[in-house]
Amino acid sequence: MKKINILIITGVLLISCSKSGGGDEPTPPPTENQAPSKVETLTFPTDNLLCTTNVLDFEWSAASDPDGDSISYLLEISKNNLFTTTEESFEVSGTTKNVTLEKETAYYWRVKAMDSKNLSGDYSTTYQFYTEGIGETNHVPFSPKIIAPEIDGNVTGMATKLQWDASDVDNDPLVYDVYFDTTNPPTTLISENQSEKSLDVTLTTSTTYYWKIVSKDNKGGQSIGQIWSFNTN
Numbered sequence: 593m594k595k596i597n598i599l600i601i602t603g604v605l606l607i608s609c610s611k612s613g614g615g616d617e618p619t620p621p622p623t624e625n626q627a628p629s630k631v632e633t634l635t636f637p638t639d640n641l642l643c644t645t646n647v648l649d650f651e652w653s654a655a656s657d658p659d660g661d662s663i664s665y666l667l668e669i670s671k672n673n674l675f676t677t678t679e680e681s682f683e684v685s686g687t688t689k690n691v692t693l694e695k696e697t698a699y700y701w702r703v704k705a706m707d708s709k710n711l712s713g714d715y716s717t718t719y720q721f722y723t724e725g726i727g728e729t730n731h732v733p734f735s736p737k738i739i740a741p742e743i744d745g746n747v748t749g750m751a752t753k754l755q756w757d758a759s760d761v762d763n764d765p766l767v768y769d770v771y772f773d774t775t776n777p778p779t780t781l782i783s784e785n786q787s788e789k790s791l792d793v794t795l796t797t798s799t800t801y802y803w804k805i806v807s808k809d810n811k812g813g814q815s816i817g818q819i820w821s822f823n824t825n
Contacts, residue, residue, distance in 0.1 A: 801822055
């Protein structure tokens with residue numbers, strides 16, 4: 593009788609252990625959707641291109657999506673290099689788009705990929721180009737591009753170097769007027785007709801500064817840049 597009781601108890605323990613050690617595995621959390629990759633290459637129009645027409649076939653490299661989602665692309669075309677306004681914006685499924693633009697105009701363009709779940713990749717590099725006009729002999733320079741200080745960034749110290757870049761589709765030599773002020777828009781001209789693309793300035797702490805560059809070629813053409821700002825600690 594004792595042997596039978598021992599066997600029954602042992603069986604119960606085995607069943608109990610089996611139940612406590614088994615059961616369904618916990619459901620893993622859903623995989624977070626990831627954004628598409630950045631569009632790495634803008635194929636056409638190329639950077640600084642002087643186009644022979646105002647009807648252009650924009651083309652760029654394909655992006656990829658780590659989740660295998662379908663991808664579309666947002667093509668943006670602007671007359672300013674910060675894209676504060678956008679003249680043309682298209683969502684396309686492929687990597688090409690035919691667009692008709694104004695003649696004799698400087699444009700800037702960029703592309704980003706978007707997946708079917710509304711996530712976007714980073715914007716591509718921005719390229720600039722000029723649409724050709726009839727009988728055009730000179731083109732105004734492209735808008736200056738900021739290098740440093742970072743837009744709306746913080747600067748430590750009592751001095752910094754303003755740095756920018758600019759180009760001209762005619763390859764004309766350029767000079768620059770530098771406006772630097774604590775008011776927006778900046779009205780104080782601190783350097784005129786300089787050929788260098790940088791300028792050292794002195795600063796005051798806890799101040800917001802505004803600056804802009806006017807690019808001028810040797811044929812009377814000029815381009816007024818965007819207003820940039822930074823703060824001092």
